[in-house]
Each structure stands twice: as structure tokens, then as C-alpha cells.
Amino acid sequence: xxxxxxxxxxxxxxxxxxxxxxxxxxxxxxxxxxxxxxxxxxxxxxxxxxxxxxxxxxxxxxxxxxxxxxxxxxxxxxxxxxxxxxxxxxxxxxxxxxxxxxxxxxxxxxxxxxxxxxxxxxxxxxxxxxxxxxxxxxxxxxxxxxxxxxxxxxxxxxxxxxxxxxxxxxxxxxxxxxxxxxxxxxxxxxxxxxxxxxxxxxxxxxxxxxxxxxxxxxxxxxxxxxxxxxxxxxxxxxxxxxxxxxxxxxxxxxxxxxxxxxxxxxxxxxxxxxxxxxxxxxxxxxxxxxxxxxxxxxxxxxxxxxxxxxxxxxxxxxxxxxxxxxxxxxxxxxxxxxxxxxx
Ligand code: PHE
Numbered sequence: 001x002x003x004x005x006x007x008x009x010x011x012x013x014x015x016x017x018x019x020x021x022x023x024x025x026x027x028x029x030x031x032x033x034x035x036x037x038x039x040x041x042x043x044x045x046x047x048x049x050x051x052x053x054x055x056x057x058x059x060x061x062x063x064x065x066x067x068x069x070x071x072x073x074x075x076x077x078x079x080x081x082x083x084x085x086x087x088x089x090x091x092x093x094x095x096x097x098x099x100x101x102x103x104x105x106x107x108x109x110x111x112x113x114x115x116x117x118x119x120x121x122x123x124x125x126x127x128x129x130x131x132x133x134x135x136x137x138x139x140x141x142x143x144x145x146x147x148x149x150x151x152x153x154x155x156x157x158x159x160x161x162x163x164x165x166x167x168x169x170x171x172x173x174x175x176x177x178x179x180x181x182x183x184x185x186x187x188x189x190x191x192x193x194x195x196x197x198x199x200x201x202x203x204x205x206x207x208x209x210x211x212x213x214x215x216x217x218x219x220x221x222x223x224x225x226x227x228x229x230x231x232x233x234x235x236x237x238x239x240x241x242x243x244x245x246x247x248x249x250x251x252x253x254x255x256x257x258x259x260x261x262x263x264x265x266x267x268x269x270x271x272x273x274x275x276x277x278x279x280x281x282x283x284x285x286x287x288x289x290x291x292x293x294x295x296x297x298x299x300x301x302x303x304x305x306x307x308x309x310x311x312x313x314x315x316x317x318x319x320x321x322x323x324x325x326x327x328x329x330x331x332x333x334x335x336x337x338x339x340x341x342x343x
Pocket of ligand 1: 173174175176254257260287288289290311312313314
């Protein structure tokens with residue numbers, strides 16, 4: 001009997017050693033341990049029928065053999081799985097840039113986001129921080145804090161959407177709603193831009209949308225002048241439309257700046273000669289700006305005797321339309337893939 005056991009052990013260990021892969025090893029395991037007809041299972045069963053005397057002689061060897069074979073299988077299995085792993089790494093090249101789904105189309109930035117990012121980078125390079133704020137805004141930050149009290153006619157051109165049962169809430173009509181907020185939050189000296197979505201109750205047409213984007217900016221410090229303002233805005237215009245671009249500032253009334261201007265650049269399509277896009281004027285309006293009104297500085301907790309500053313607001317949607325020659329503002333938010341896929 002002992003000889004038989006030793007023979008089984010020899011053959012089994014040999015088979016385990018030779019197993020080429022995990023499947024072959026599983027076959028060997030079945031051959032020896034299967035409940036029905038496994039060689040070792042049968043062997044253990046046959047021991048039960050032996051006399052007590054013989055059991056003593058054979059039992060220990062049989063058990064040791066069984067354990068030894070089990071251990072060999074476990075070790076070989078480990079060895080083979082290591083090999084499998086190494087092989088799969090060698091074969092499988094992992095492309096970290098591949099899209100998650102094998103054939104999924106990749107998305108990309110919306111044209112408004114492209115222009116916004118471009119401006120954020122440029123302003124960052126001039127030391128501006130980038131801030132954000134709520135689109136659902138209080139009447140105070142959107143209007144009153146900016147010298148636009150409840151009965152002011154400037155509210156007419158900025159009718160917006162209101163929230164039922166919340167008379168003091170409005171969908172912000174411009175990013176200027178963040179002027180006083182940012183002064184209160186960051187204090188002086190301040191250099192900040194605030195891009196974002198704005199809303200107005202418009203009868204929409206090609207140039208007017210109820211939802212659009214602006215990019216607001218503030219610079220406040222001691223001895224800031226209109227020359228600084230023109231310098232910064234000119235740099236932005238040249239960055240956007242090329243080094244030859246001229247900036248023209250013309251007086252315009254905004255209740256929260258004094259003096260206030262409207263900013264135009266030479267039409268980059270016709271170089272100022274006059275064309276359809278600039279309505280034959282040679283100029284295109286792209287921002288409003290001005291020196292921050294003293295009372296607005298006060299609302300922001302800043303001493304107007306000591307500090308001055310300028311504010312500007314770019315029509316971001318406008319810049320996008322000009323950059324890509326988009327004639328109808330409404331298409332930007334249409335979700336029309338034929339449009340979006342062109343960027
Ligand atoms: N908020 C103004 C508008 O929406 C633009 C502006 C911003 C003007 C900052 C002056 C200073 O038209």
C-alpha cells in the first residue's frame with residue numbers, strides 16, 4: 001500500500017510540475033481530488049476498509065501525501081497566475097488617452113467656453129484672479145448697490161426673470177452684480193475677473209438672447225486712472241483681434257461708473273473700412289467700462305478718498321459671435337449638433 005501511495009505522489013507532483021497553464025492544472029487537480037473518481041479520493045476511501053493495524057501504518061503517509069499534493073497545486077497555481085499577469089501586461093498596451101467607451105464620440109468645449117478660457121488665461125497673466133457668483137441674485141447686488149434704485153429708468157433696459165414669492169430675487173442681468181460682492185469678499189487692492197451667465201427678459205432676435213455671457217472685471221488700488229483702464233482694455237483687444245487693433249472709448253452712461261464709456265474696436269473683418277458686420281461704421285462695440293462710482297466703492301466697504309478703480313464688462317457672447325462669424329446668437333444655446341460639431 002505504501003508503495004502505491006508513493007507512486008501516486010510521484011506521478012501527481014510530476015503532472016503538477018508539467019502543467020502548462022491554469023487550465024491544465026485544474027485538470028490535474030480534478031484527476032486527484034474529484035469527489036467522484038479522484039485518485040486521492042479513492043485512495044482515502046480504500047484506507048477506511050483496512051484493519052486498524054494497517055490504517056495506522058498507511059494513514060499518516062496518505063494524509064501527508066494528500067497535503068503535499070494540495071500544497072504543490074496551490075503553489076503552481078500562484079506561479080501560473082503570476083505568469084498570466086506578466087504575459088497580459090506584455091501583450092496589452094494601455095492607451096491612457098483612449099475614450100472610455102471603445103467607439104464613443106469625444107465631446108469638446110463649447111465655443112463660449114473656448115473664448116472664456118482664452119480670456120481667463122490672458123487676464124491671469126496680468127495678475128487677475130478669477131471669481132464666480134450666483135446667477136439667482138438679490139435685487140441689492142444686481143441693482144441697488146450699483147446706484148440703480150427701484151424706480152430708476154436703467155431698470156427698464158434690464159428687465160429680467162423674477163421668482164414667485166421672492167420679490168427681492170432676480171436672475172442677474174449682468175455680471176456687474178459681482179462688483180460689490182467681490183469688493184466685500186476680497187477687499188483692496190483688487191484685480192479680478194468674473195465671467196458668467198446673465199439673463200434678460202428679451203424679445204429674442206439674432207442679436208438678443210434671454211441667456212447670454214458676460215465677463216466682468218475690476219481693478220482697485222491707490223491712484224488708478226482711466227489710463228490704466230485703457231491700457232488693460234487695449235491689451236485685451238489686441239490679444240483677441242491682433243496687434244493692429246485700435247480701441248475707441250466713447251462716453252456712455254452707466255449708473256455705477258463715472259465717467260462711463262462704451263468700448264469699440266476696429267472691425268477686424270474690414271480693418272475699419274466698413275462692412276456688413278460692423279454696420280459700415282468700421283467699429284464694433286465689445287465692452288462697457290468706466291471708473292467705479294464712489295458710492296459703489298462705499299457699498300463694497302472701500303474708502304473712495306483713498307482708492308480708485310475701474311470696472312469693465314465684456315459681452316462674452318458677442319466676442320464669440322465676432323470671433324467665429326456667428327450671425328445668430330440663438331444658435332449658441334440651441335443644442336444643435338450640426339452647429340456644435342464645427343468647433
Ligand atoms: N454691466 C454693463 C452692461 O451689462 C456693462 C458694464 C460693466 C459697464 C462694467 C460699465 C462697467 O451693459
